[in-house]
Amino acid sequence: RNFPEYYWNRVAFVTEPTVKLVHQAIVEKDGAGFKEKDGWNFLASSDEWVGPVQAQVGPDGAVWVADWYNFVIQHNTFVPNQAPTEFILPLTLADQKQGQGNALETNLRDLDRGRIYRVVYKKAKPSKSLSLSKNDVPGLIEALRSDNLFWRMTAQRLLVEKKDATALPGLYKLIADRNIDKIGLNGPAVNALWTLHGMGMLEGNQEAINAVTAALTHPAAGVRKAAVEVLPKNGHTVHLIQQSGILSDSDLNTRMAAVLVLAGLPSAKNIAGIAYDASMKEENGKDKWLAQAWLATAMNNKAEFLAYAKEKGDKLADGSFGRRIMDVVGKEADKPEDKDRKEPAPKPKAAAADAKTIKVTVVQDLMQFDKKLIAVKAGQKVVFEISNPDGMQHNFLIIKPGTLQKVGKAADEMLRDPKAAEKQYVPEVPEVLKATKLLNTGDVVTLEFTVPNTAGDYPFVCTFPGHWRGMNGIIRVTK
Ligand SMILES: [Cu+2]
Structure with missing residues (x-):
C-alpha cells in the first residue's frame, strides 16, 4: 500500500535470476480463476552478477529484493533425490568432471555474500515499524489492522503460536467489521479468520462459528471466501453454506x-x-x-x-x-475398478520365508522412485513391494541390463498403440523380465523376482508415457 494503487492486490513480483530481472505479473480475476498480463519489468540489470531470487513487500512497505549476486547461476552438483540416474548424470559426486571453469571451481561465484535491494516509492507515506511480541495480545490484534500484509501475517503467526484465548474478542471484532477499502478489500478480517482457524478455536466453539457464519455475507468477496474455507469440515457446515x-x-x-x-x-x-x-x-x-x-x-x-x-x-x-x-x-x-479403489489397499501377500522384501515407493509429485540403487545377490529370491501414493498412475518393470534406452523407446512408441492402457503400458519386448500392472493412487502390489545368476546392473523403470527417462534405477546383482 506504500506503492501507487496500480500495484494494490494486483502485481506479483516474479524473480528471474538467470535473466537478471524481477518481472511484474499483473494478476486479474477472470471468472472463477485468474489471468495474467505482462506488466513488464520491475527491476532489470545489465550487471552480469545480478540474480534476483526473492522479492517481497517488507516491513517498511518497500519491495525488498534478495539478489544472490553470482556470475555463474547453474550448479553441477548431483542431487540423488532430484536428478535422474546415471544414464543422465554420473551416479556419484566423485565421478563428475569438476575441471576448470565449472560451477564448483569457478571464482565467478561469491559463496559468502549477496545483496538486498529496497525498492522504495518516492511519494510513499512514511511507514511505521512495529515491535510485536507473543505476550502482547492487544498489540498483535492492533497489528492485524495494518495495511501491510507483512505485519498482518507476522501478527497472525504469533497469535497462532501463542493460542491465547484472550485474543478471541478482538478477532471477532475484526471479523464483524463490514467496512471495505477503496478496492473492495478487508484484509484484517481475512487474517483474523485464518488466525481463529490456526489457533484451533473453531471446533465446538459456537461463538466463533457464529462470527465466521456472519462473515459468509461480508461485503468483501475475499472475506466471504476465507470464512467458508475456515469453517469446520463437518455436516453442519453444509447447512451454513446453503443458508x-x-x-x-x-x-x-x-x-x-x-x-x-x-x-x-x-x-x-x-x-x-x-x-x-x-x-x-x-x-x-x-x-x-x-x-x-x-x-x-x-x-x-x-x-x-x-x-x-x-x-x-x-x-x-x-x-x-x-x-x-x-x-x-x-x-x-x-466402472468396476472404482469399486476396488474404495476398498482399503490390499495387503501384500506374505513373502516366502526365504525371500527378501524390498520396498519401493513412488515419491509424490517428483516422478521418481524413492530408491535409485538396490543391491541384491545373484540367484536370491526377492519380493518387491511397490507402493504408489502419488496422484498419477505408475508401473514397475525390471529389464535386462543395458536395455533402458531400447525399452524406453518401445514405451514411447506405445503412445501410438490404442491398446496401450489395456497393456498397462508395458512394452511387449523380450527385454522386459518382470512387470507390475499399472498402479492407481494408493495401490500397493508385490512382485516376486528370482534374481538372475548373471551379475550386472538390471534397470527398474516406470513405462507410463513420458516417465521412463527419469523414473528409473538400478538393481545391482553381484555374485
Ligand atoms: Cu511413472
Missing part, C-alpha cells in the same frame, strides 16, 4: 471456494442434492473452473447423486450442464 447464499455468490472465485469446501466434506445425501440442483443451472457450467468444482462435488457423492437424480427424473437436454455432469458421474459409477 448463506454463497453457493450463488456474485464473485465466482468465492463461489468456487464454497463449492470446493462441499466437495471435500464427507459424502452425504444433502450435498448430492445441492450438486444436482446446481447442475440444473446453466450458469454454473459456463465457467470452466466452477464447472469442475461442481463436478468434483458430484463425483465425491456419486451414489447419492445418482439416487437423487433418479428421484427427480428430470429430462436433461443434450449439451446442458446437467447432462455433462450426469454423463461423467454415471460413467464413473459404472
Whole structure:
C-alpha cells in the first residue's frame, strides 16, 4: 500500500535470476480463476552478477529484493533425490568432471555474500515499524489492522503460536467489521479468520462459528471466501453454506471456494442434492473452473447423486450442464475398478520365508522412485513391494541390463498403440523380465523376482508415457 494503487492486490513480483530481472505479473480475476498480463519489468540489470531470487513487500512497505549476486547461476552438483540416474548424470559426486571453469571451481561465484535491494516509492507515506511480541495480545490484534500484509501475517503467526484465548474478542471484532477499502478489500478480517482457524478455536466453539457464519455475507468477496474455507469440515457446515447464499455468490472465485469446501466434506445425501440442483443451472457450467468444482462435488457423492437424480427424473437436454455432469458421474459409477479403489489397499501377500522384501515407493509429485540403487545377490529370491501414493498412475518393470534406452523407446512408441492402457503400458519386448500392472493412487502390489545368476546392473523403470527417462534405477546383482 506504500506503492501507487496500480500495484494494490494486483502485481506479483516474479524473480528471474538467470535473466537478471524481477518481472511484474499483473494478476486479474477472470471468472472463477485468474489471468495474467505482462506488466513488464520491475527491476532489470545489465550487471552480469545480478540474480534476483526473492522479492517481497517488507516491513517498511518497500519491495525488498534478495539478489544472490553470482556470475555463474547453474550448479553441477548431483542431487540423488532430484536428478535422474546415471544414464543422465554420473551416479556419484566423485565421478563428475569438476575441471576448470565449472560451477564448483569457478571464482565467478561469491559463496559468502549477496545483496538486498529496497525498492522504495518516492511519494510513499512514511511507514511505521512495529515491535510485536507473543505476550502482547492487544498489540498483535492492533497489528492485524495494518495495511501491510507483512505485519498482518507476522501478527497472525504469533497469535497462532501463542493460542491465547484472550485474543478471541478482538478477532471477532475484526471479523464483524463490514467496512471495505477503496478496492473492495478487508484484509484484517481475512487474517483474523485464518488466525481463529490456526489457533484451533473453531471446533465446538459456537461463538466463533457464529462470527465466521456472519462473515459468509461480508461485503468483501475475499472475506466471504476465507470464512467458508475456515469453517469446520463437518455436516453442519453444509447447512451454513446453503443458508448463506454463497453457493450463488456474485464473485465466482468465492463461489468456487464454497463449492470446493462441499466437495471435500464427507459424502452425504444433502450435498448430492445441492450438486444436482446446481447442475440444473446453466450458469454454473459456463465457467470452466466452477464447472469442475461442481463436478468434483458430484463425483465425491456419486451414489447419492445418482439416487437423487433418479428421484427427480428430470429430462436433461443434450449439451446442458446437467447432462455433462450426469454423463461423467454415471460413467464413473459404472466402472468396476472404482469399486476396488474404495476398498482399503490390499495387503501384500506374505513373502516366502526365504525371500527378501524390498520396498519401493513412488515419491509424490517428483516422478521418481524413492530408491535409485538396490543391491541384491545373484540367484536370491526377492519380493518387491511397490507402493504408489502419488496422484498419477505408475508401473514397475525390471529389464535386462543395458536395455533402458531400447525399452524406453518401445514405451514411447506405445503412445501410438490404442491398446496401450489395456497393456498397462508395458512394452511387449523380450527385454522386459518382470512387470507390475499399472498402479492407481494408493495401490500397493508385490512382485516376486528370482534374481538372475548373471551379475550386472538390471534397470527398474516406470513405462507410463513420458516417465521412463527419469523414473528409473538400478538393481545391482553381484555374485
Ligand atoms: Cu511413472
